[in-house]
Amino acid sequence: MYEYWLSKWDIIIIDTQFLVPYLLPLPVLIFILIYVVSRIYNIRKPLTRRSLPWLIIVFIPILLVIYGSHLTAPERMGFAVGGGRLVVDVGWWGVPSGKVYNLSDCSLEWINASTTRIRRLGYGTPYIQIGKITLMPQEVEGYGMVTRDAEWILVARCPDATYILGGPGLNPRVIHD
């Protein structure tokens, strides 16, 4: 059986690794701000213990903007497939939680990730896409989550919904495990 579960903190940590190039301007920006203001207003030592609360006041809203959406994520999300069952438990951006299907009730299609590109409406960072996902050019549409390192993407057409799922190590053999 293949299982892939993530906590919101996993997402925050993984995304931060990908966001580093995007977060890099933040210290540059703060340094330039401090430099410009201290030069203009003749502040000799702009970084003192007294200025620390002001730095925190500036930092917190910026971090909230960057990580605000992460904080709305459920504590645990993911999916499991194999042993005759498909479990989808995400509960974010329209992807249902607590769904359990017999694999025999769903029609399964495997798409190699290198042959498709993902269009997503929902949460997305370079590492993970969660929400309403469309695979192009196959034009397959459904709800689910796909990670960047997924080699295979499972399209499961179940009685009440179509799921698009991909995680590290997921492959067509797992349904027989």
Next chain:
Amino acid sequence: MIKFFLVAFGLPWLLFPVMYLWGVGLWALVMMFTPALGVIAQGEVYRPELRLRDFAAFFYPLAWVAASVAVTALFVPPSGPEAGIRYLLARVVNVPAEEVPRDVVDLIITQNLLVPLLIPFAMLMNTFFAFGEEYGWRGYLTPKLAGRLGWVGASFVVGALWGLWHAPVLLLGHNFFEKFWWPSVPLFMLFCAASSPALTWVYLRHGVWGAAAFHGGVNAFAGTYFLLYPPEPPWLLNPAGVMGTAGWIPLTLYAIWDIRRMQNTGRINADATPPTHHSSR
């Protein structure tokens, strides 16, 4: 002025490959401080007075948004918030506009209705970042050129230069949504030239911080235009496009009239002595 131009125009182009690879994002805010860095490099630092009442200029650009909407309404009937939000959201998440779900659009409309609650925060943040630009464009370059060209002439020249300065981000799709679409540069030069007399007028009345508040207000309120008109085509129906530029005409005409009046009554000097809001060091 050579050091000023080298730093103010050079640093954004040094940032260009970084912004191309990693996205404009926060680098645009870094770029906004390059004119101030240019003044520091030039060694002509001055100290603008910070007065709370000058922050009232943050709200003046609402008149520009209203004028832009009114000018557009002469040609195109307003379509309501859904089409504009759908268009912008589709750009962000890279899907066709018709695929954006109705409930997401409704949620964003509701969020927009709550925006007035964020005005104090938006005023502080936008003003502070715009200060990096205004310290250079209005507080340094405009008075420098006004000695030769007069305040109005200097405003138009600085406006065109200020628009050209945006080229690195414009070519990366800022304001006009298309990457490497070269007409975005002359279009934005026109926009900035049209708005510049109003900024000079605010500078003369309220100093650099007032101009920064006004500039911050332009950045903060421009998006409200999209609540009535989706930016299609972006060069025309866009606060930074032809309609937004036309929206400046009434304010610019008033600014030119009042600047000339202030000159004639001796309230500002035609020889471009900086106003009393800041002291040189």
